[in-house]
Amino acid sequence: MIVATAVVLDALTYAGWLFLAAVGLTLIYGVMRILNMAHGGFYAFGAYTAAWGVGALTTAGFPAAASFLVLFGAAILVGVVCGLLVERGFLRFMYGRDEVLMVLVTYALFLIMEDLAKLIWGTDPYFAFQPYLYFGTVEVNGLPYQVYDLLFIALALLVGAGLWWGINRTRLGMLMQVVIENREVAMAMGINVARIFTVTFVIGTMLGALGGALTAPKISVNPGIGVEVIVLSFAVVVIGGLGSMAGSIVGALIVGFVRALSVHFFPEFEVFVVYLVMAAILSVRPHGLFAQKEGRKI
Amino acid sequence: MKTFETRLAGALAGAACLSMIALATPASAQDLQGEYKVGLVNFLSGAAAGPFGIPARNAAEIVVEAINKGAVPAPYDTAGIAGARVVPVIIDEASSQVVADYRNLVERDGVGAVLGYTSSGNCAAIAPVAEDIQALTIFFDCGTPQVFESIVTSPKYLFRTGATATMDNVAAARYLLDKGMTSPRIAGINQNYAYGQDSWEDFSASVEALLPDANIVSSQFPTLGSGQYGSEISSLLTQTPDVVHSSLWGGDMEAFVLQAAGRGIFQRSTVILTGGETAMFRPVQFQEGTVIGARGPHGVLAPESELNTWFRNLYMERFGTWPTYPSYKMAMAVLGLKAAADKAGSTDKDAVAASLKGLEFDSPSGVVRMAIAGGHQAIQDMVYGVYSVNAETKQPELVERVEYAAECVNPPDGAKALEWIKGGFEGAKCD
Numbered sequence: 271m272i273v274a275t276a277v278v279l280d281a282l283t284y285a286g287w288l289f290l291a292a293v294g295l296t297l298i299y300g301v302m303r304i305l306n307m308a309h310g311g312f313y314a315f316g317a318y319t320a321a322w323g324v325g326a327l328t329t330a331g332f333p334a335a336a337s338f339l340v341l342f343g344a345a346i347l348v349g350v351v352c353g354l355l356v357e358r359g360f361l362r363f364m365y366g367r368d369e370v371l372m373v374l375v376t377y378a379l380f381l382i383m384e385d386l387a388k389l390i391w392g393t394d395p396y397f398a399f400q401p402y403l404y405f406g407t408v409e410v411n412g413l414p415y416q417v418y419d420l421l422f423i424a425l426a427l428l429v430g431a432g433l434w435w436g437i438n439r440t441r442l443g444m445l446m447q448v449v450i451e452n453r454e455v456a457m458a459m460g461i462n463v464a465r466i467f468t469v470t471f472v473i474g475t476m477l478g479a480l481g482g483a484l485t486a487p488k489i490s491v492n493p494g495i496g497v498e499v500i501v502l503s504f505a506v507v508v509i510g511g512l513g514s515m516a517g518s519i520v521g522a523l524i525v526g527f528v529r530a531l532s533v534h535f536f537p538e539f540e541v542f543v544v545y546l547v548m549a550a551i552l553s554v555r556p557h558g559l560f561a562q563k564e565g566r567k568i
Numbered sequence: 569m570k571t572f573e574t575r576l577a578g579a580l581a582g583a584a585c586l587s588m589i590a591l592a593t594p595a596s597a598q599d600l601q602g603e604y605k606v607g608l609v610n611f612l613s614g615a616a617a618g619p620f621g622i623p624a625r626n627a628a629e630i631v632v633e634a635i636n637k638g639a640v641p642a643p644y645d646t647a648g649i650a651g652a653r654v655v656p657v658i659i660d661e662a663s664s665q666v667v668a669d670y671r672n673l674v675e676r677d678g679v680g681a682v683l684g685y686t687s688s689g690n691c692a693a694i695a696p697v698a699e700d701i702q703a704l705t706i707f708f709d710c711g712t713p714q715v716f717e718s719i720v721t722s723p724k725y726l727f728r729t730g731a732t733a734t735m736d737n738v739a740a741a742r743y744l745l746d747k748g749m750t751s752p753r754i755a756g757i758n759q760n761y762a763y764g765q766d767s768w769e770d771f772s773a774s775v776e777a778l779l780p781d782a783n784i785v786s787s788q789f790p791t792l793g794s795g796q797y798g799s800e801i802s803s804l805l806t807q808t809p810d811v812v813h814s815s816l817w818g819g820d821m822e823a824f825v826l827q828a829a830g831r832g833i834f835q836r837s838t839v840i841l842t843g844g845e846t847a848m849f850r851p852v853q854f855q856e857g858t859v860i861g862a863r864g865p866h867g868v869l870a871p872e873s874e875l876n877t878w879f880r881n882l883y884m885e886r887f888g889t890w891p892t893y894p895s896y897k898m899a900m901a902v903l904g905l906k907a908a909a910d911k912a913g914s915t916d917k918d919a920v921a922a923s924l925k926g927l928e929f930d931s932p933s934g935v936v937r938m939a940i941a942g943g944h945q946a947i948q949d950m951v952y953g954v955y956s957v958n959a960e961t962k963q964p965e966l967v968e969r970v971e972y973a974a975e976c977v978n979p980p981d982g983a984k985a986l987e988w989i990k991g992g993f994e995g996a997k998c999d
Contacts, residue, residue, distance in 0.1 A: 276802035283798055384613070393617040395819060397851045399826055407830055413805060414831045419798055489795045490822035490852065494614040498793045533799035534806075537788045541760045
């Protein structure tokens with residue numbers, strides 16, 4: 271029973287973390303058709319900014335509770351600054367180009383951000399454990415679990431619901447949907463597509479940075495943390511179907527459960543089991559589980 | 569207008585000053601003739617840079633500077649390496665073309681020796697190339713015993729001045745025996761690549777040989793750089809081990825400790841971190857009672873000596889923190905190269921290689937003996953200590969140290985580590 275509890279909790283917390291890390295990637299691809307490799311850089315910048323901020327706050331004598339504000343503040347700051355800089359400074363000159371070229375451009379940006387992170391924060395690790403330990407642990411069915419880890423499930427649900435509401439119930443979301451449906455028609459109808467792109471990219475960046483900021487308290491923040499997450503995020507969005515929000519949720523859950531089952535029962539397979547499942551799904555549904563069929567444009 | 573006498577007096581005074589400055593410089597440093605280019609390969613980026621690459625590069629920097637000045641304590645108090653000024657050529661180990669970078673160091677930059685490599689994967693890739701292009705190469709840190717057991721079995725130019733991971737894991741099993749744990753439930757969490765797998769294999773085989781009643785209940789192999797250990801920690805908790813063995817290193821080890829500490833692993837089990845020393849002075853939430861190693865007698869586990877005191881203080885003075893084991897191991901490699909070249913009286917690669925083979929040399933970590941793999945692989949004593957925070961100084965320290973002689977925890981020359989362990993440690997000298 272305790273093993274079953276562990277598998278379910280591990281899967282859900284991991285899926286929650288993955289969804290938070292990957293959802294920005296899905297949003298940006300869904301609206302802008304850009305496979306944003308720089309997402310790992312935004313994640314790392316979010317983590318570094320949060321860790322640095324929490325450290326500064328702690329040194330200044332603020333209570334640990336205040337550090338939660340830093341986590342979200344870091345995501346907003348990185349989202350606005352980096353998102354605007356990258357979108358306005360680079361990507362807007364590339365719109366309409368081949369998707370593969372955009373992958374290369376964003377990959378180059380990712381490498382630049384990796385080096386920038388080293389220039390700004392150095393190579394020594396940063397620690398921001400205060401928020402992680404703040405809530406302590408809770409016993410679930412005899413299994414001690416860090417409350418902070420369980421919060422990833424709640425936060426993922428909150429972010430997912432917020433995005434659903436934003437896309438389906440707000441004017442901006444409706445406009446995004448029009449752009450997703452047909453960019454040319456949207457422009458013909460007078461929608462400012464460039465602005466929609468900017469706003470989408472900033473929100474996507476913010477979500478990537480939020481993933482990093484919320485992860486920072488439970489890890490040693492050091493150079494290279496964006497690499498692993500970008501690979502896993504791609505696995506999630508590819509399984510679910512590029513650009514599909516529901517696909518991201520299902521993809522994260524599949525990866526979460528597959529990984530948890532592997533760790534508990536076949537630990538030696540953990541290193542590749544996620545990619546095995548991804549390959550299996552893609553062999554049956556080459557565009558992922560929830561990819562929308564696209565009409566051929568002439 | 570100045571008179572001739574005034575100008576002459578000024579010139580004489582200037583000449584006198586210059587002579588005094590020249591005299592004040594150690595005579596030996598002035599005698600340096602020629603340059604000896606040495607390639608230094610460390611992680612300068614990526615996750616291994618902070619805990620390994622930068623501390624190692626820092627150590628190389630201060631030791632090379634001191635060597636060129638002739639400022640290292642005896643027996644290294646002559647300037648330079650075999651009388652030549654050392655010129656370091658530094659490159660990043662975090663590269664997608666490690667072998668090409670290595671070849672460039674040797675063939676384009678013309679270095680006389682290459683010192684470096686932390687990653688066992690990189691060592692495995694470089695080892696055959698080193699022999700192929702006949703480049704004097706000293707691995708300073710990577711731990712996999714495969715380097716001389718299966719990859720390069722008849723080395724000439726390849727050396728490793730740091731001990732293999734075998735001794736960390738044999739000593740860890742012996743530690744359990746010495747602590748009276750005759751039938752513990754044991755779990756492991758090691759990274760899924762050469763070093764992690766070899767570490768677990770050596771440890772679990774040692775446990776089987778030394779503690780036949782022990783029960784291995786779980787062996788986790790997380791992906792290198794994963795950072796998320798929730799599931800692995802749950803598995804360790806559900807299997808209720810008495811002992812958790814881990815060779816996790818760097819950011820992975822620090823993240824594991826952070827995540828495991830809150831969930832009570834350290835209270836429920838004796839956790840042995842074979843390379844935990846790198847994070848001793850970082851706020852990773854180490855718990856009292858954690859058994860910590862430094863992959864040899866390095867860092868706070870190094871024996872007291874003039875060389876050790878000099879190195880520790882110099883490092884602290886320059887970088888504001890105490891050196892950890894990667895720094896010690898790099899210092900060891902540089903001093904090993906100097907010892908060999910000085911003994912040979914030459915920086916010629918064949919002369920240095922012949923001299924380094926089987927050499928016994930002093931280091932801040934005590935005596936290093938190039939005793940196995942035909943004199944190409946070092947062995948050292950192994951030490952474990954228990955993590956504790958000093959009540960008075962509030963500083964972390966390793967107490968209740970347990971030491972194992974090099975011949976007790978390393979296979980004899982010619983023996984393969986795993987076979988030696990499974991064969992019951994034949995020839996081990998543990999008294």
